[in-house]
Amino acid sequence: MKKRTQSPDFPWLETQAKVTACKYDFGAGQALAFGIPTSKHFLISFSYYAHGQTFTDEFRSPTYLEQGSTFVITYNPLSPQQNSKSTAALPTKTPLFAIGVVGSIIISLIWLVMMRGCR
Template identity: 70%
Template sequence: MRRLTPNPEFPWLETQARVTSCKYDFGEGRALAFGIPTSKHFLITFSYYAHGKTYTGEFTSRTYLEQGKTFNITYNPLAPQQNNRAANIPDTKTPLFAIGIIGSVILSLVWFAMMRGCH
């Protein structure tokens, strides 16, 4: 997922976010996905108040953040659900799954082609 950046025409606003949970992320299958483990282990969930509503987001971190801790974030005033922290979680599950399916199909076709040539 691409990291969102503020538009110079509409500067993003700063506010305080509060950690609502911090869980250790075992990286379900990341070690199996081409043997590339991730160095970010904690999944941080947070909330912030903007334009009369509460919004939530999550990001990964190498360090543990205590529940209730506050930190600064910036958000898009035109779309307050967009913020500079929640966009840094890479969305790699779907591409890796698709690569696995495509690779399986290709290997099956190669196997069938080799077996057919043996007659």
């Protein structure tokens, strides 16, 4: 997982997060639409308490975590919804999808030009 950079002026704070749900994620359709699926198969939902509020988030993991178990995370004190396990920290597969769409358009245009020249 890509780690977020932490500002030296404002170090991220540590807290306990509690697992609220752990679901097995098949990801079958993702391989066709967005490229090669990741090997991380469990979608872990969790909550944590920071600055007088409860925040929730989720991340993918190769291992199962029992509901109710706790683990340590760090969060940004200036923006407590940002944490070290957030799925927002993961790179998206959108560029691969966009490359596929653009590639298919280019191939279609080349095919049309070739077919038009065959008259």
